[in-house]
Amino acid sequence: MSSATIVIPDDLARSFAGEFLRPPDATYDDVRRVHNGLIDKRPAVIARATSTDDVAVALALARRLGLELSVRGGGHNVAGRAVTDGGVMVDLSTMKRIDVDSQRRTVTAEGGVTWAEMDQATHEHGLVVPGGVVSSTGIGGLTLGGGLGWTQGRFGLSIDNLLAAEVVTADGTVIVASDEDHADLFWALRGGGGNFGVVTRFTYRAHPLTTVLGGLVAYPADEAAQVLATYRDVTASAPDELSVQVGLLHTPDDAHAPIIAVPLCHCGDDEAAAEADIEPLRHAGTVLADDIGRIPYPAMNAATDPLFPRGTLNYWKQAFVDEVSGGLIDVLIDAFATCPSPMSALVIEPLHGAAARVPIDATAFPYRREGYAVLLCGQWQDPADNEANISWVRDTFVALAPLVSDRRYVNYMGDGDSARAAYGPQYDRLVDVKRRYDPDNLFRLNQNVDPTR
Numbered sequence: 001m002s003s004a005t006i007v008i009p010d011d012l013a014r015s016f017a018g019e020f021l022r023p024p025d026a027t028y029d030d031v032r033r034v035h036n037g038l039i040d041k042r043p044a045v046i047a048r049a050t051s052t053d054d055v056a057v058a059l060a061l062a063r064r065l066g067l068e069l070s071v072r073g074g075g076h077n078v079a080g081r082a083v084t085d086g087g088v089m090v091d092l093s094t095m096k097r098i099d100v101d102s103q104r105r106t107v108t109a110e111g112g113v114t115w116a117e118m119d120q121a122t123h124e125h126g127l128v129v130p131g132g133v134v135s136s137t138g139i140g141g142l143t144l145g146g147g148l149g150w151t152q153g154r155f156g157l158s159i160d161n162l163l164a165a166e167v168v169t170a171d172g173t174v175i176v177a178s179d180e181d182h183a184d185l186f187w188a189l190r191g192g193g194g195n196f197g198v199v200t201r202f203t204y205r206a207h208p209l210t211t212v213l214g215g216l217v218a219y220p221a222d223e224a225a226q227v228l229a230t231y232r233d234v235t236a237s238a239p240d241e242l243s244v245q246v247g248l249l250h251t252p253d254d255a256h257a258p259i260i261a262v263p264l265c266h267c268g269d270d271e272a273a274a275e276a277d278i279e280p281l282r283h284a285g286t287v288l289a290d291d292i293g294r295i296p297y298p299a300m301n302a303a304t305d306p307l308f309p310r311g312t313l314n315y316w317k318q319a320f321v322d323e324v325s326g327g328l329i330d331v332l333i334d335a336f337a338t339c340p341s342p343m344s345a346l347v348i349e350p351l352h353g354a355a356a357r358v359p360i361d362a363t364a365f366p367y368r369r370e371g372y373a374v375l376l377c378g379q380w381q382d383p384a385d386n387e388a389n390i391s392w393v394r395d396t397f398v399a400l401a402p403l404v405s406d407r408r409y410v411n412y413m414g415d416g417d418s419a420r421a422a423y424g425p426q427y428d429r430l431v432d433v434k435r436r437y438d439p440d441n442l443f444r445l446n447q448n449v450d451p452t453r
């Protein structure tokens with residue numbers, strides 16, 4: 001069936017308060033686009049939902065027409081799982097309501113909210129909900145995969161702060177899952193991705209936090225070995241409040257100078273102790289730039305947004321490691337020397353503190369141990385450079401293979417990775433929950449838990 005021939009049945013059209021977009025509708029092309037410009041899929045219809053009821057109607061449409069379904073939150077998934085080719089895309093990006101209960105310190109947000117919007121709403125109350133490190137990301141996909149962010153060491157992952165989720169399941173039933181109700185589903189939602197239904201409302205625990213000590217220090221890339229060694233030493237014994245990343249990249253100005261950048265966030269209350277904790281990271285080499293200071297948390301969470309512009313072509317790979325070994329440092333430095341794009345980055349980010357101490361069976365997130373995510377972010381602008389950049393990421397990953405684990409973070413996975421690597425020891429339990437809530441695998445455009453295996 002060609003996308004132009006889709007007819008919405010009258011009863012569904014009447015009960016849908018949002019907007020159905022099909023080509024050649026004026027906004028269709030803009031709405032089908034996601035963060036990664038490499039993704040160029042054309043849904044037969046985009047259902048722009050305004051409410052939980054609308055989401056149920058959109059699911060009914062996909063079921064009735066026998067079309068593939070995709071769910072779009074913030075649209076940041078690099079593998080492009082938010083968009084279907086020829087199916088029904090449920091677009092949550094018009095569902096933006098955020099309710100902050102400052103007395104109870106809880107926040108309920110709809111599935112289309114981004115972390116920038118969340119940060120702004122909670123900051124007005126002196127609160128924070130733990131998210132990621134780039135604020136243009138959606139709360140939906142990021143939370144359902146786990147949520148590694150700046151405050152993870154102190155407050156845990158995003159899922160560790162999830163108190164309840166309103167979910168529209170495959171048959172259109174609306175469920176509020178929590179530790180008390182549908183606990184099996186609630187367990188699976190926290191790390192199992194979008195496999196079990198559309199989460200229309202997320203309720204989180206929020207924490208008092210207004211400012212952090214944060215920003216970025218940059219050194220020349222030819223000092224990468226000593227900077228990475230300092231990074232390894234500091235993070236091996238860092239307090240929970242200190243989260244530090246390190247990235248080999250080029251300056252975003254016209255010079256495209258190769259640098260090693262150390263973005264960091266200290267969310268501890270003791271300001272003097274925080275300054276002391278980060279001191280070695282500010283003197284790890286010849287300082288090219290240092291903008292570290294006490295800043296509002298929303299500014300911290302948005303600090304690296306400009307490095308990831310919407311529409312850029314992206315190809316990423318990732319694996320967890322237990323330590324920043326000498327071999328890992330050597331491979332990253334060698335790979336960076338042949339990087340074909342000034343927009344790409346080789347990044348190490350920690351998994352640590354409170355996030356690593358949660359018992360393994362408490363949520364579906366499978367890798368509760370101190371370590372690091374090694375992230376190869378291929379980013380470029382010209383489609384003529386696709387092959388060179390994709391090959392560079394793949395070749396670098398091959399070179400890293402002997403040094404990294406087979407553990408993957410579901411939110412960073414691309415095509416070709418196995419879902420078992422993302423869910424690890426939780427896979428079989430996830431299959432049980434999948435069979436209960438989505439036996440026909442309506443929700444399969446994700447790192448899929450296959451109900452038949």
Ligand SMILES: Cc1cc2nc3c(=O)[nH]c(=O)nc-3n(C[C@H](O)[C@H](O)[C@H](O)COP(=O)(O)OP(=O)(O)OC[C@H]3O[C@@H](n4cnc5c(N)ncnc54)[C@H](O)[C@@H]3O)c2cc1C
Pocket residue numbers: 034035070071072073074075076077078080081082092111131132133134137138139140141142143144145146147148149193194195197198199200308411412445446447
């Ligand atoms: C620039 C950039 C920075 C990133 N930084 C971080 C970071 O700091 N920490 C981190 O943990 N991750 C990070 N990620 C990865 C990010 O968590 C994933 O890309 C995540 O999928 C984004 O969520 P989204 O809602 O924007 O994505 P989408 O592409 O909209 O969705 C991703 C997947 O989740 C499903 N989904 C989304 N919302 C819902 C919902 N409400 N109900 C059911 N299913 C849903 C979709 O169907 C899809 O399968 C980053 C990604 C990018 C591109």
